[in-house]
Amino acid sequence: MKQDELIVDMITRFTDIINGLKGFDRKFTNGKLVSKMLRSFSKDWNSLRMLIDNTKDVNAYPLEELYGTLITYDLNNVETKEKTRKIKEEMKEPLKRQIVLKSTNDEGSSNMNMSDEELDDLVLLVKK
Known part of the structure; x- marks a missing residue:
């Protein structure tokens, strides 16, 4: 089996x-045929190969049933690998920087004292 x-x-x-x-x-x-198929597996399939070797009589195990088992295992394995890949991608994402602003509550100050340019900068900063 190829990688x-x-x-x-x-x-x-x-x-x-x-x-x-x-x-x-x-x-x-x-x-x-079943033995040859089982021997051809890559290392990713060792657990399934050992399970079949230990639980089934290889001489009496139908090849079609082996195919069905392999396809089912592969479908379940793909879902597991996809979840693992998503988790790894999330862990590799750089941490997002957050800006923390100190809040003051001066009753005497108001936004009316700010120029339009300063107010636009503040709005842009809050939107980020």
């Missing part, structure tokens, strides 16, 4: 190779 290859693409490639070999009168048992 970052979709499981559907791997299954298609595997089937093409097996069908080509069958064209040359090579015969494979179901157990042998």
